[in-house]
Every structure is written in structure tokens, then in C-alpha cells.
Amino acid sequence: MSQNLSNLVYFLETELVDEISKIGLVKHYSEGEVIIYPGDKIDKVPIILNGSVKVIRENEKGEEILLYYLESGDTCAMTLQCCMRRGTSEIKAVVGEETQLLFVPSEHMEEWMIKYRSWREFVLGNYHTKLNELIETVDALAFKQLDERLMKYLTDKAKVYGSLELNMTHQQIADDLNSSRVVISRLLKQLEQQELISLYRNRIVLKSI
DNA sequence: TCATTAACACGGG
């Protein structure tokens, strides 16, 4: 396990990796499982060993928007921030595909931030990339038309799964983008005519990322 | 004007 982690986050000090492997707890999740609900008390920091996790913001009506994905070697910036303040979660975390998470009790966070330069870099690096992804998402929501959002959604998915081939229905996409299937079907058809994608039943193939 | 809802036919798996 510690081997697994040090491969993902190669610059962590060996001393730190030892410490993590001593107190860390590995948990396995399958697709669709909810790891964190809004309002949950956070006392552990997750690090993604493999798979992918969707970080989702929910309003009071239960409507959702996808903030960003977490992938191997990522930690959740939102959760970390919760841990440091000993707060509750503002977000929901759902497993995208089969995932292994490494949990580290949050009481070590402050100490590690001071003690380990590599941990600081790891955390700040993650903050940086996730904040940028969040800005991209905000841009897409605020400024882009649905067709551009759809294309971003498809390429994001392709990146997360590491494949140009996506197995999902138009309805699922419509749900994720808070739209209707009619619109998604029409836009996908347009993208196909622009030769950006190919459409099949339950399957969409991107020409490139 | 453009999205959503409902309705319907087609056909792939």
C-alpha cells in the first residue's frame, strides 16, 4: 500500500510514507457509492489510490453540479480544508468508478504541514490544480453555451476514464448537465456532424481529446 | 428565441 502511494506521489519523504502506512486506512468503494454527504463531519483526509471520485455541490432542492473529478494521487482540497477547520463537508463525494481510498486521520494534518515539506507541496499542489479545475467549471457554467459544456463534459470524462470511448446514455449526460435528453441528443448529433465524435447505442466515441 | 415536456417510431442489443 505504501508502495502504491509512493508511486503515485513520488516526492513524499520516505519518513512520511512510513508514517502514513502505519496510521492510514485503505477502503474500497464501488461505482456510485457516496463517500461523503454534505454536512458530514470530516475527521479523515482521503487520498485516491486508484479509480475516480466526483466532487459534487448540491443545493437545497437536491439539484447537483459537478465541481471536479479526483483521480489517482489526488486528495480532496475541500475535505482538507474542512479537516483543518474541523468543520463539516460542503460537498458530496461520489465514486465514479471502482476506487480505493487511503484515509489519514485529520489530527495529523497540522503537524505534517509543519514537519514535512513534501506534504505541504502535495497539499498546495492539489489545491492549485483543483482550484483551476473549479474555475474552468465556473467559466463553463457562467459563460459557455450548452454545446461547449457538453464537449468539455465529454473530454473530461474521457480523461478520467483514460479512454476515448464512453459508455453512457444521453439521459445520464442530460442529468449530469442539468439538461434534457432531447437537447443532449440534438447537440450530440451536431457534434457528430462536425466529426468530433461518433455515436452508437450506449456508446460515444471521441475523435480526440 | 431556445429549452423542456410529452409523444411516437425506429431499430440495436
Added chain:
DNA sequence: CCCGTGTTAATGA
């Protein structure tokens, strides 16, 4: 067959 897909018409924001 079942349901995902492609379209259309009516309605609403």
C-alpha cells in the same frame, strides 16, 4: 422484446 435514440409539436421562460 425492451429501451435508447432521433424527431416533432406544444408549451413555457
